[in-house]
Amino acid sequence: MELIVASAVGVLTAGGVYLVLRLRSFPVILGLALLSYAVNVFLFASGRLAINMPPVLQKYGEASYTDPLPQALVLTAIVISFGMTAVLVMIALGAFFEAETDEINMDDPAPAGDEDRA
Amino acid sequence: MTDSSNFLVIIALLPFLGALLPGVMIRAGRTACAWFTAFPTALALLLLLVLAPAVMRGETIHAEIEWLPQLGLTASFMLDGLSLLFAGMILGIGLLITLYARFYLSGNDPMGVFFTYLLLFQGAMLGIVLSDNILLLLIFWELTSLSSFLLIGFWSHLPEGRQGARMALAVTGAGGLAMIGGMLILGDIAGSYKISEILQAGDAIRASDWYIPALILILLGAFTKSAQFPFHFWLPHAMAAPTPVSAYLHSATMVKAGVFLMARMWPALAGTDAWFYIVATTGLVTMVIGALIALFKDDLKALLAFSTVSHLGLLTMLLGIGTPFAAVVAVFHIINHLTFKAALFMTAGIIDHETGTRDINRLGGLRRLMPVTFVIGTIAALSMAGIPLFNGFLSKEMMLDAAHDTTWAGNPLIVAVLATVGALLSVAYSLRFIWHVFFGPVRDDYPSKPHDPPFGMWAGPAFLATLVVVIGIVPAAIVGPLVAVAGGAVIGDAEMPYYSLKIWHGVNAALFMSIIAVVGGLVFLALHGGLNRIWNALPRPEAKAIFDWIVAQVAALSRRVTEASHNGSISRYLAILIVASVALGAVAFGGSGLATPSREMLPVSLPVLAGWLMLIVATGSIVVMHHHRFRALVLIGIIGLMISFGFVFLSAPDLALTQISVETVTIMLLLLALHFMPKSTPRESSGLLKLRDGVIAIAAGGGVGALAYAFMLRDVDTISGYHLENSYTGGGGTNVVNVILVDFRGYDTYGEIIVLGIAGFVIYALMDTLLNGPAARRLRNTDYAQNRSRDRHPLMMVVATRVMMPIAVMVGVYIFLRGHNQPGGGFVAGLVISIALLMQYMASGFAWTQNRQRVEYHALIGIGALVAGLTGAAAWLYNSPFLTSLYGYVELPPIEEFGIGTAFLFDLGVFMTVLGAVMLMLYSLSRIARYAGEPINVDPMDYDPKQAIVDEKGEV
16 A cells, blocks of 8 residues: 555656756646645655554544644645645746736747756 | 833833834925934933932832843843933934924935934944843944944945945944854853843952953954954044935944943942053044044034044043042043034034035135134033033043043053143144134135024034033033933943043142143144155045955955855765764764663564665665666655555654655656656766765764664663643643644644645745746757557546545545544645645646636635634634644544644645645645646547547437
8 A cells, every 4th residue: 555655656656857847837737736645645654554544533433543733734734735836837827918928938048958067 | 110210211111102103204394304303302302301310219120021131132121320421412403403403404415314324323323322231232232233234334325435344344344244243241240131130240350260252252342342453443434424424424323332331330340450451542542543534624514523432441441440530530531522523523524515515625714604603613622622611621630630640551651641642632633623623714715605503403512512611611410410320320330430521620630731732732833834745745644444444355265265165066065064963973973972771672573674674775776777768757655655564563643644745646646847858968977986976875874873773772861741631631632743733732733734745836936936937938949759558548547536536535634533543644635635636637648627716726725724823823812822623522423533623724724725725735746747748638538438429429
């Protein structure tokens, strides 16, 4: 199970990073969405994985629970990342309307010159 | 704290509090403004006098307010002899300057602003001398640089004022930066940031390997502030300030801060060869060079400025010599220099004010025209020259005595000779000040008719001139105790040297040196015309030109660096950021090796495997076909869904609920945005670029995945046991995640809903700006109508959403109510209800829904934050910290038991803010559609069958 979660985080991160490095604003937003999934799952996993142990106290009998703290942190992180995505979308829209293009880089640097620098 | 400690803190605060007054009181007139500037200063001085007797008895008063104890930063103050001396000077001269400035400033100068700056500066200076913590001292130190910048540049319409202020800030600020480093090293060696403890650790500090770096860095700060060679050049340029500022900054305060620091740190740092050779030599060189330049300056203030440089050099040299005797002489000379130099600056200001010029060549003969000014100026200048019966003579004699006993690199004469040369030049420029300004024939070409100023203007310098004479005649009675207690504070535990404050010390070496200086000075004055021609013919470096050149070079360099690194390519910054993060992560990962895994892997079931596969495939597909933007959105939805399933499976029901509802609104948001944007991404990345990004992406993903895998297999100490144990008993809820959100970590949640609310407002504001700019016109002219379904508001959907609306609201309320005990809560409920409302927007269109909206979303955000905040604040009424919760239980039989308590109200605030923010964001985006020519629908659906029936009947 751990391997599954870790690989999912890894793949989401890789996909997110690749999209974030694209040249248009929409893929960058998609990439950031993927990255926020990855980060949220990553944070969640820091509480270690557990099956059938939700942190909801049982009235009767002994029960063991998974770590609730990362869940609380991730819960707000999910909502906040929505807010962040929304702001980004708005900025991207504004930039598109003003500049009539959704390229994120300024014209000066030639895209070809980019590879050797990085 | 005792009364004395309280008084001490009040003294330190008074100037800052007082700084609020002048700006307001200027409305009541200039005199009232000056009175209200003088009031806090006088009050602080009075409190200081109340504390003075104890200090004079040898006590040290401490006051301490904890601030950041973890960093060793406490607001701690102390008042010992040295602090008393300086604080008295700062406040006393501050009062005289306030009086003087009242008459000096013209009606065009904003006096309220001036006095505000003056009090801020006074507070900063006072803070330096009263601090008992070097970190606190550093803060005040920087504050003096900043507030003196404001004062020096007060006449901001003059280019000299602006340039002088910038130069002063650059030089003293740079020195301050160096000093921060030095002080941190010093604190590290001593193991404490408290000055009183550092002073006790002198031996350890001097023995440390880090002594030299700390010493050099601290001295850089002191030398720049006190205008020591080669940093002396800023001081004359600071003369562009109004004269009250010059008189204050360059006699009693700003430039004495460096001297104060050297005196303060004397027990910890002095006494080594390094100290002697750096400090004494710098002081000696500065003394001679400053005096030499002063002799050839024609501007009165420039002459005084360089004489100040020279006297600061003298003080630095005395402290640098390192013997207790020299240190005590330095203290005595600080007092004397203050009295005559402040009086001289004010005299120069009076002359400038009354005659309209400060150029010595255009003055002369003022003896008859301005008799009062003449007497004051002559007394002060004779004291500066070191003529007997005036106080400058006493400390100069003692200085020469100390210099006479000092051997420099095995040479017993060099210090004595140079000190005599300095004294000689000092006599020359002081007498020149008297002779060329006051004596000689009365001229008829003064820019304006000279006469003595009003009493208020000459009262201050007259008082100081009286002090000059009284101290000069009966020094021991007037300042003897103060010199003893302040000198004792400087030398610390060392034994008090023998010294006597009296005019006649018998025939000794110092007397002969003094006689040489006076005679030589007279000769120089007589030869001044010829010497001046030689001086002007000699080439010499112009400090300002060099400074400007350096600044220009640095600016050019930073521009080159900025332009090279900041070229407008966001992709490039991101790539650099990600590569750097991955590289740092790799270094950290490979560092010390991993502990052995301590956890067993959990088993994997088939559905999990299937979900995982879908997630991987969906992610891969997005990467491959992100050019088709709609398709990418669908794939994003799949990923979000799979992650929600994962949360369900891995015991996180709250997260699953949140994720799935956020997913829904996110997709709607992106769909709305996509409506206005190109529907596909052009294929413009080159193969090489793709390859590069692919490599970076795989490295980043691999790193993060490996890190996650590594920590998931190892156990961790968690603080969650506390939350699990106390959730029900302390927070009244069984859903621990929700209790953490609304109770244990309620403050975080409060911050987060505020951030969310701000995000909503930001979007609204952005949209509003956008729709008022050129973008709005462009939108109107764009035709978005192609490919549009003719049935945009279909009957089926309208009916279905209407039916679902109450159900969705009910589910939302249910989720909200049960949130404290079962998965749910304000966040999820807010999102669920947003979705219910959004469905109405989608079904019947923006305008139709908007007409039926009763509550503004802005208000909802505000009310939500207010409810949450007030709930938290209510705890104050019970003397509990913010957000302490109270709770009880209510049984609603058909549903289930739920807690009603403050946490419930807090969660209500969360709910409202989330609902308001989400709706405001999507509403803002939808509003753009109106500008894009979206037709306004008045009917809930495009084709209304009921209407059709009516029509048919009508036809029939």
